[in-house]
Amino acid sequence: MAIERRYEFVMLFDVENGNPNGDPDAGNMPRIDPETGLGIVTDVCIKRKIRNYVEVTREGEEGFNIYVKEGVLLNDQHRLAYEAYELEPKDKELPKDEKQAKELTGFMCKNFFDIRAFGAVMTTKVNCGQVRGPIQINFARSIDPIIPQELTITRVATTNEKEKAKGGHEMGRKQIVPYGLYRVEGYISAHLAQKVTGFDEEDLEVLWEALMNLFEHDHSAARGKMATRKLYIFEHDSALGNAPSHLLFEAIKVQKKEEKPARHFNDYSVTVDLEKVPTGVRLIEKL
Numbered sequence: 001m002a003i004e005r006r007y008e009f010v011m012l013f014d015v016e017n018g019n020p021n022g023d024p025d026a027g028n029m030p031r032i033d034p035e036t037g038l039g040i041v042t043d044v045c046i047k048r049k050i051r052n053y054v055e056v057t058r059e060g061e062e063g064f065n066i067y068v069k070e071g072v073l074l075n076d077q078h079r080l081a082y083e084a085y086e087l088e089p090k091d092k093e094l095p096k097d098e099k100q101a102k103e104l105t106g107f108m109c110k111n112f113f114d115i116r117a118f119g120a121v122m123t124t125k126v127n128c129g130q131v132r133g134p135i136q137i138n139f140a141r142s143i144d145p146i147i148p149q150e151l152t153i154t155r156v157a158t159t160n161e162k163e164k165a166k167g168g169h170e171m172g173r174k175q176i177v178p179y180g181l182y183r184v185e186g187y188i189s190a191h192l193a194q195k196v197t198g199f200d201e202e203d204l205e206v207l208w209e210a211l212m213n214l215f216e217h218d219h220s221a222a223r224g225k226m227a228t229r230k231l232y233i234f235e236h237d238s239a240l241g242n243a244p245s246h247l248l249f250e251a252i253k254v255q256k257k258e259e260k261p262a263r264h265f266n267d268y269s270v271t272v273d274l275e276k277v278p279t280g281v282r283l284i285e286k287l
Contacts, residue, residue, distance in 0.1 A: 001200055001201070002190070002193040002194040002197075002198050002199060002200050003134075003188070003190050003193045003194075003199060003200060003201060003203075003204055004190055004194070004239055005190055005235055005236050005237065005238065005239065006188065006189065006190050006191075006236040006238065006239055006240065006241040007187075007188035007190075007204075007233060007234060007235055007236070008185065008186065008187050008188070008233075008234040008245045008248055008249065009185070009186050009188075009211070009231065009232060009233045009234065010183065010184075010185050010230075010231075010232045010249060010252045011140075011183070011184050011185075011186070011211055011228060011230065011231050011232075012181060012182070012183055012228070012229045012230040012231075012254065012270065013140070013181075013182050013184070013214065013215070013226060013227060013228045013229055014179065014180060014181045014182065014226065014227060014229055014265055015177050015179070015180050015182070015223070015224055015225070015226045016178070016179050016224055016225040016226075016263075016264075017176050017177075017178060017179075017224040017225060018176055018177065018222065018223040018224015018225060018226060019175045019176055019177065019222050019223060019224070020039070020041050020045075020177065020180070020182065020223065020226060021040070021041040021042060021045045022175065022222075027173075027175070028175055029148050029150070029175045030146065030148045030175060030176075030177050030180075032146065032148065033141070036145065037145030037146065037147075038141045038142045038144075038145055038146070039141065039142035039145075039146040039177060039180045039182060040139055040140065040141060040142075041139065041140035041182055041184070042139055042140075043136075043137040043138060043139055046137055046140065046184060046214075047114070047118055047137060049210075049214050049215070049218055050114075050117075050207070050210045050211070050214070051066050051068060051069065051113075051114050052217065052218060053209075053210040053213060053214060053216075053217060053218075054066060054113050054114070054206060054210055055069065056217050057209075057210075057217075058113070058206065062111075063110060063111060063113065064113045064206070065111050065112050065113065066112065066113060066114055067108070067112040067114050067115050067120055068114060068120075074122070074124055075124055075125055075126040077108075077112070078104075078108070078122055078124065078126035078127070078128045079126055080107070080111070081103075081104045081105075081107040081108055081128050082104065082126065084107055085100065085103055085104065085107070087100060087104070089125075089126040089127065090127075091125055092123070092124070092125055092127055093127055094127045094128075094129055101129060104128045104129065105122070105128055105129040105130075105131060107128075108120070108122060108128050108131075109131060109196075109197045109198055110198065113203065113206070115131060115133070115197065116133070116193075116197040116198055116199045116200075116203055117133055117134070117135045117197075117199060117203065117207065118133040118135055119131045119132045119133025119134075119192075119196070119197065120133070131196050131197055132192055132196055133192065133196075133197055133199070134188055134189040134190070134191075134192035134193040134196070134197060134199050135186065135187070135188050135189075135199070135207070136186065136187045136189075137184065137185075137186040137187075138184060138185045138186065139184070140182040140183060140184035141182065141183060141184075142180045142181060142182050142183075143181045143182070143183060143254050143256070143268065144180075144181070144256060144262060146177045146180045147177075147178070148175060148176070148177055149175070149176050149177075149178065150173055150174070150175050151173070151174045151175075151176060152171060152172070152173060152174075153171070153172045153173070153174050154170065154171055154172070155170045155171075155172060157170075158170060174222075176224060177224075178261075178263065179261075179262055179263045179264070181229070181254070181262065181265060181268055183254060185245075185249050187245060188204070188207075190239035191239055191240070194239070208231070208233070208286055211228060211231055211286075212228055212231055212286055212287055213228070214228050215227055215228065228287060229265050229287065230270055230285070230287050231285070231286040231287045232252055232272070232283065232284070232285055232286075233283070233284040233285075233286060234248045234277070234281055234282075234283060234284075235281065235282045235283075235284060236280060236281050237280045237281070237282070238280070241281075242278060242279070242280030242281050243277075243278050243280070243281055247276060248276065248277065248281065250273075250276060251272055251273045251274070251276035251277055251283075252270070252271075252272055253270070253271045253272075253273065254268055254269070254270050255268065255269055255271075256268055256269075257269055272285075
């Protein structure tokens, strides 16, 4: 059964000596707002990590396949729906029979977690329609301006005989943020879950689990040390909700304790103004 309540959430995560989200248009330097100096992590990056976590922890479980993943053709994913209903796909067209078209889209929602969560545009050559997902995630922004650094690194091994004959070491570059605390906000619509994708209570618990452990199976030399530090959830007692999301987000305040460069999460204080959480909304602190 699809979720019946509206939710918003605020997540705080940090990076230490790593690159949380490189910009390919800027030599893979950490993304940054050029006017404010605040660091940015895109919604696409965060959704990718959620998908990766679910793929690792729910592999083989019915209904928890991942639709968007590396090396997989989307048309092949769509063919699974046509094969399940013994239908033959027509070039870029859904079946004219409305029931059959809904069955194809429903199959994709039922079998793929990320379609139930984020929706998908499946209007490719093998057409399975499109759905709008109940979960929307904003860009994450750092609490304070970040100062990206580009470090020179060396490698003792050489690539080929020509490089070996030159002697010395091969050089490379590594982009890092010494420290940054980021805040990301998200929304979960019960209306879209009920009317469109069927995102249910089990899916919701998987999402919270993924956010709390977002970086535990995603460590790499490039990303350095990353961790989810706080997860606040606003649970409304109805599908339509009881307060504007922006006012709820304002209840969570993050401030630096001292006017010096932060190098740890403990250099910040996180406060919750419960007076801004009205009747009909429950604040849940997961971390």
